[in-house]
Amino acid sequence: MHHKREILEKLTGVESSRKTYYKELNLVVDEMKKKNRQLEVMNRLTKIQVDADWTEVSLYLAEQLSRLIPFDQFILTLVERATMFSHIAQREQDDWHCRTVTRPLQQKTPVSTEQLNALLQTEHPDCHVTSVALQSRLQRVFGFLTLLHDTPVENDSEHLVLFQQIAEHVGVSVENMILFKDVSEKVKIEAQLVQSAKMAAIGEMAAGVAHELNSPLTAILGNIQLLMREIKTEPYSQMMNDIYQCGVRSKKIIQNLLTFSRQEEYPFERLNMNDLVEDVLGLIGYQLTVSGVTIAKKRSDKPLLFRGSRHQIEQIIINLLLNARDALQGVPSPTITIETFQTFLPEGPFVGLSVHDNGVGIEKEHLPQIFHPFFTTKEQAKGTGLGLSVSLGIAESHDGKLMAQSEAGKFSCFTLLLPTTAHEENDGE
Ligand SMILES: Nc1ncnc2c1ncn2[C@@H]1O[C@H](COP(=O)(O)OP(=O)(O)OP(=O)(O)O)[C@@H](O)[C@H]1O
Ligand SMILES: [Mg+2]
Structure with a gap:
């Protein structure tokens, strides 16, 4: 009997008389279960996705932590250059919700845990605030974890030790995330730079090619028109007509390319948007109405003055x-509504x-x-995909904007927005 008790003591670490034996064994088992749960949660905390966003991370941490430590709100704070971002997670009914508070930092020295506690205490005066720092492998503090309690807590010191251990684990994952985001950002910027350099090179090349093609095309078009006048017999006349149509289309593409690369200079003059709309409608309004389209006009009665190239804005x-x-x-009651107006942006009147x-x-x-060059959904013979990219290029060369809104079906x-010159004009006159 004596021997059996000795063996049990050695196995369980419980030294006790038979009376309290089961009670103590239960306590040991509970303690082991608790430790097990802590290990499980710590293990999960190291499995944060590197590409998650910060609100997702804050919600995940809050949910995992709530399995170990009771609290009312959880805050993940990150310090990035001169700004502090706090992602505050709070349980509402059964779901966790997160909101973000951004604070500019005035001080040059790193924020300490005490400073953060004091700041959060002023923002949450009725709560008990506990923060621990998140440290990098180089001992630099880059953020904090904070628990907010509405009422004072029991087992405070035990929870604090656990909270600090958790912060060490979370620190590693969060630092990895910061490094990952940094690298992804750099790779993205590099790709953009390469892309814009490529576009610039293509633009230059296209302009060169367009210039080269312009003269032979003029000759082709001129000669074929002469021939068309001379020869009216089939099937030659149809073939020549095809050559002529293809030539005209090529000329249009070249004209667009030249405008796109802004190799052509157009004089700027004082213009009124209302007049330009009338001029363009005079030009193609008939073509639109014969195809069954109703044109509605909403003209601003103010003079809409700006400086620009008449030819280019008309082209837009x-x-x-x-x-x-x-x-x-093929759309029932097809209608185009053209509106002219004046608007005020932070940059000034447009x-x-x-x-x-x-x-x-x-x-x-x-x-x-x-707006990308050559993007078109039209069949090959109809669209070149240059109209909008050329228009955007023109708008930008006038310090203006061109924006699209649409809902399929x-x-x-x-x-189109262009900076107005009404004030300057009035001042000058
Ligand atoms: N008003 C619009 N409604 C629906 N889609 C449009 C409209 N305007 C432009 N798009 C879409 O944008 C694409 C690009 O337009 P863009 O004017 O640049 O080229 P395109 O009209 O196809 O050819 P191009 O103007 O050179 O003859 C069009 O093919 C079409 O898919
Ligand atoms: Mg077009």
């Missing part, structure tokens, strides 16, 4: 109207023009691409 308006016409094919159509609209996944609306 034509491009927008032709795109609208193409989008309206003259605006919007072209709205109730046509096929633009698919969501196409929207980011429509419902409408498209393009808005």
Whole structure:
């Protein structure tokens, strides 16, 4: 009997008389379960996805921590250069919610745990605040974990030790995330630089090629027109007509490329947006109405003055109207609404023009691409995909903006904004 008790003591570490034996054994088992749970949670805390966003991380940490330590709110604070971001997770009913508070930092020295505690205490005066620092492998503090309690807590010191151990584990994962985000950002910027250098090179090359092609094309077009006048017999006449049409199309592409690379200079003059709209409608309004499109005009009665190239801005308006016409094919009661207006942006007053159509609209996944050169959804013979990219280039060379809004199957609306010169003009006159 004596021997058996000795063996049990050695196995369980419980020294006790038979009376209290089971009670103590239960305590040991509970303690082991607790430690096991802590290990399990710590293990999970090292498995944060490196590409998660900070609110996701804060919610995940809060959920895992709540299995070990009771608290009412959890805050993940990160210090990045001169800004401090606090991601505050709070349980509402059964779900965790996170909000982010951003604070600019005035001080040059690193923020200490005491300073953060004091700051959070002023923001949450009724709570008990406990923070621990997140440290890098080089002992630099880059953030904090904070627990907020609405009421004073029991087992405080035991929980604090555990909280500090957790912070060490979380620190490693969070530091990895910061490094990952840093590297991804650098890779992205590098890719953008390469892309824009490539575009610039292509632009230069295209402009050169366009110039070279311009003269032989003029000769082709001129000669074929002469021949067409001379020879009217089939099938030659049809073949020559094809040559002529293809030539005209090539000329259009070249003209667009030249404008796109801004190799051509256009004189800037004082213009009124309302007049330009009238001029363009005089030019292509008939073409639009014969294809069954109703044109509604909402003109601003103020003079919409700006400085720019008449030819280039008219080209934008034509491009927008032709795109609208193409989008309206086969649509019931096709309507284009042209509106001119004045608007005020933080940069100053702008003259605006919007072209709205109730046509096929633009698919969501196409929207980011429509301003790219050569992006077109039209069949080959119809669209070159240069209209909008050329228009955007012109708007930007006028310090303006060109924006698109659309819902597939419902409408498209393009808005051109150009800085107004009304004030300068008035001052000068
Ligand atoms: N009003 C619009 N409604 C629906 N889609 C539009 C509209 N305007 C532009 N798009 C879409 O944007 C694409 C690009 O337009 P963009 O004017 O640059 O080229 P394009 O019209 O296809 O060819 P191009 O103008 O050179 O003849 C179009 O092919 C079309 O898919
Ligand atoms: Mg177009």
